[in-house]
Amino acid sequence: MKNAHSNRNGLFLIAALLAGIVVFASHPCCADDGDVSSMISEGHKLVKQQRYQEATQIFAAARRKYPGSPLPDAALGAMFLKMREYSEAEIYLKQAESRDPNLIPVQFTLALLYEKLGNKNMAIQYWNKLKDKEEFKEKAKRHLKYIGEMQ
DSSP states (O other): OHHHHHHHHHHHHHHHHHHHHHHHHTOGGGTTOHHHHHHHHHHHHHHHTTOHHHHHHHHHHHHHHOTTOSHHHHHHHHHHHHTTOHHHHHHHHHHHHHHOTTOHHHHHHHHHHHHHHTOHHHHHHHHHHHTTSGGGHHHHHHHHHHHHHHO
């Protein structure tokens, strides 16, 4: 059960990464900033090609150009997650969250990340935030049950 769940978490993390960047790029905070969205999209193409250093440069440039936007940090966090550099992923995802605490894809990704890292308290905190969201209600309940079984 644990191995199957662990593999499923890996797939969810990658799915969150891929879907998250698309969601972030259309986030209302940047609806008028086609430029930040295009920069994120350009960086995402490089991530898909595993050209991480070039993607990092584009995301860093987007951070400098749009310092209030959560998108570059979310994209960096998702990229580091894909690279399995979890501490770096956490740093950037938390920075994106600090710029917009209501970004559901960031909360979802952090919940999965903390669960994967075995940080049950933080995972529970994020799943509890998501269990009130209609689209995540059932998924959050399943994960909270799983975490409860681990304890």
